[in-house]
Amino acid sequence: MRYRIILVCLLFSNYCWAQDVSSQEKIKEIEDKAFAIGMNSYKLALEKMSVQDINLLPSGENPKYDAAACVFLKEHSSAEKMIDDKRGIIVRKANWQAKLDLKKSDVSAVNQILSKYASKEIYLLFRLLPDEVMWWIRKDQRLTLMSLVDAVHEAHHALDQVLSYCNDSNATFYFDGEARITELKRGGTENYSIISEGIPEKYGIGTPPNSNYYRYVNNNKLHVNNDFIILLDEFNAYTSTASLDISLTPSELYKKFRSSGITSYGGNLQGMSDFMLYTLCYLQVARMHYPDSYKKIKESPFLLAHIARVWKAAEQTLHDGYKHTVNNGGIYVLQPDLIDTIYSPQFLAELDHLGIAHGNRVDWLNTYFLRLSEKNGIVFN
Structure with a gap:
């Protein structure tokens, strides 16, 4: 540490x-x-x-x-480069990496797993912050599928915090092995608890007390700094580590997790999907009731570029994760009606307002919506 x-x-x-x-x-x-x-x-x-x-x-x-x-x-993050690069900042990939103490068996085990199964982005994150990752695993007192993925998730937050400090407090996100710098500073927009003003009840107060809604939204109303940047930071981390959940499915760690008797697990795939909806809800409520916050978001092209970047990755992860869901013999839980809500015209319109590309309902006809159609007799056009 x-x-x-x-x-x-x-x-x-x-x-x-x-x-x-x-x-x-x-x-x-x-x-x-x-x-x-x-x-x-x-x-x-x-x-x-x-x-x-x-x-x-x-x-x-x-x-x-x-x-x-x-x-x-x-x-490597000058204003001139930000203007020249239409996608936003891309900082050079790190040359420096922390030294791994492979004599420690737990460090060696994590290194072996991530170097074999994780994406280059995730493995680089571990090499940059091995102490952060190991702190969380050791706190859990064992190396499991859950403790490893949760540790990587938390390391994402730690890196984003520091990169933001290093960029004059402009919100900066580690994604796809690079630092993405935006125009917003923390505390500049409304608390993300405004989601409660627009989220459908079944995904808000109608969820169980241990749901992501209560954990992140309902229980954090008094945290004044939990603004849109923190919401996006969670979406960013969940999207990255949801891909890790999927990439670990061939590993012995995943097989051991399943053999322990666990038949269903929400994990980061569920978290990523929840934050897809939370992001849309925030944008909708901000547009309708908090014009100052919405104006800051709308007039921040590099922030919008990163939202688009994470959204695209989340959609790809939904595609990749489908075959590992409970309905297909896997353990990951993802309710089709949540995807149905995310891709409703009401919420997709928020991405359209900001010029952010996205998939459509038709993209899920042969996956998530297939079973929803069979179950409810609904035909999706």
Whole structure:
């Protein structure tokens, strides 16, 4: 856990500051504080410390205030390049990777699994943040399909946080092995709990108390910084790790998970689909009732480019994941009526308003809608 955020700020550079004994002791102190309150990142630990404590950290150990750590990133994310690149920023792929301690059996096991089954994007994420990934797995006290995928999901968030700090707090997302920088800053739009004002009841308050709706939307209304950026950060992470869920299906880890008696598992595929709907609901409610927030989103071309990028990937993951759903002999749960709602004209119109390309209901006639048609006698045109 020790060099987690410090080195992430440096992941696009070829150098790292040396540490003296006192700085190492200070980092250990922060680490202990973070662990004691169940936190996994220095960013969260720093928020619990006073400014005086933070300023005691030497240069290079203060990602929140030390812009020098982000020189390389800034050199490759100029406004001119953003204008020239119609898709938004593409920062050079990292040359630097954290050293893996393969003498530790759990690190070696994770490395073996991800290098064999994961996408290049996911494996690079592990190589950039091995301590972050391993912290979550060790917290769960065992390496399972769930603990591995959840750890990668959380590492996504950690990397996005730091990349955003390194870009003057402009929301930045790790996706497809690259850093995608947008125009929005955290806190600039309405809390994503406004989703509750427009989501169909069966996917909102009508869901079980342990559903993603209650976990993310209903229970986070008082978190003032949980705005559209955080919503997109979750959508981004769920989409990436849903593909990991699918790519691990040939692995022994997946087979062991199934042999344990588990017959159904929502996982990241369910989470990704939920956040497809949440994103559409947010856009709809913002357009109708929160014009200032909607205007910021609509007038941010690089943000829109990233929404489009994640949406396209999510649709591909839906296609890839279908054969691994419960109805096809797999374990992943994805309700066809949720896909039906996402692809209803009411919600797809929100993507049209913003010029974001998307699939249509006809794309699911031979997959998710096939069984829905058989079950309900519904014919989809």
